[in-house]
Amino acid sequence: MKLDVLAIAAHPDDVELTCGGTLLKMTQKGYKTGILDLTAGEMGTRGTPETRAKEAATAAKILNVSWRGDLGVPDSDVQPSRQHKLNLARVIREMRPRTVIVPYWEARHPDHYHASTLAYEGCFLAGLKQLPIDGEPYRPFKILYATSFEGMPPTFIVDITKEYETRRKAILAYASQFRPAKSERKQKVFLAIDELDSKMDLLARYYGQMIGVKYGEPFLQKEPLAVDDVVTLPVRSI
Ligand SMILES: [Zn+2]
Numbered sequence: 001m002k003l004d005v006l007a008i009a010a011h012p013d014d015v016e017l018t019c020g021g022t023l024l025k026m027t028q029k030g031y032k033t034g035i036l037d038l039t040a041g042e043m044g045t046r047g048t049p050e051t052r053a054k055e056a057a058t059a060a061k062i063l064n065v066s067w068r069g070d071l072g073v074p075d076s077d078v079q080p081s082r083q084h085k086l087n088l089a090r091v092i093r094e095m096r097p098r099t100v101i102v103p104y105w106e107a108r109h110p111d112h113y114h115a116s117t118l119a120y121e122g123c124f125l126a127g128l129k130q131l132p133i134d135g136e137p138y139r140p141f142k143i144l145y146a147t148s149f150e151g152m153p154p155t156f157i158v159d160i161t162k163e164y165e166t167r168r169k170a171i172l173a174y175a176s177q178f179r180p181a182k183s184e185r186k187q188k189v190f191l192a193i194d195e196l197d198s199k200m201d202l203l204a205r206y207y208g209q210m211i212g213v214k215y216g217e218p219f220l221q222k223e224p225l226a227v228d229d230v231v232t233l234p235v236r237s238i
Pocket of ligand 1 (some may be wrong): 010011014108112
C-alpha cells in the first residue's frame with residue numbers, strides 16, 4: 001500500500017484529537033490516509049484494550065482512513081529504542097507515506113514526547129540501505145508536528161470547519177473514555193475527560209479564529225514554508 005499521509009501517535013484517540021480533521025480533509029481530497037498507534041492504550045484509566053481496539057476501528061471508519069495499525073509498544077513505556085525504531089521503519093517502508101504527522105516533541109505525558117522522537121527516528125532509519133530489515137529503503141518527504149495541546153505558535157493551521165462534526169464523532173467513538181459507566185464516574189483522571197468534547201470545541205475554535213474560520217488544527221514544521229505568490233497569500237493581516 002502507498003499512503004499519502006500517515007499520522008503516528010502514542011495512544012488510540014491521540015490522532016483523532018490532534019489531527020483527525022486534517023486526515024479527513026485529505027481523504028476527501030482523494031489522498032490515501034493512515035494511522036499508526038504505537039500502543040494499544042492498555043494503560044487507559046477506563047475500558048479494556050479490547051474495547052479500545054474496537055473503538056479505534058470505529059473511529060478509523062468514521063475518518064475513512066485506508067489503514068490503521070498498532071506497533072505493539074507497551075503503553076506508558078514508549079521509548080525510542082532500537083527495536084521499536086526498526087519496527088516503525090518496517091511500517092514506513094511498507095506504507096511509503098509522503099507526509100508523516102507526529103506529536104510535538106514536548107509534552108506532559110512522557111509517551112507523547114517519546115512518540116515524537118521514536119516516530120522521527122524510525123522515519124529516518126527507514127531510508128538507510130543497510131538497515132537489517134526487509135523492504136525497499138524509503139524516507140517520507142515531510143514531517144509535520146501536531147501541536148494542538150502544546151500552545152506554541154504553529155507554522156500553519158488547517159481549516160477543518162467542514163470536517164469538524166465528523167471529527168467530533170470519531171472522538172466520541174471512544175465511548176469507554178468519554179461516556180464511562182456510572183460506577184466509574186468518580187474515578188480521578190488528570191484530564192476531566194468527560195468534558196473533553198467542549199474542550200476540543202474550544203481548542204479548534206481558538207485555532208480556527210487565528211486564520212479567520214470557525215475550526216482549525218495547528219501544525220508546526222521545522223523548515224520554513226516556501227511561497228511562490230505573495231499576492232494571493234490567505235489570512236487577513238489588518
Ligand atoms: Zn495519548
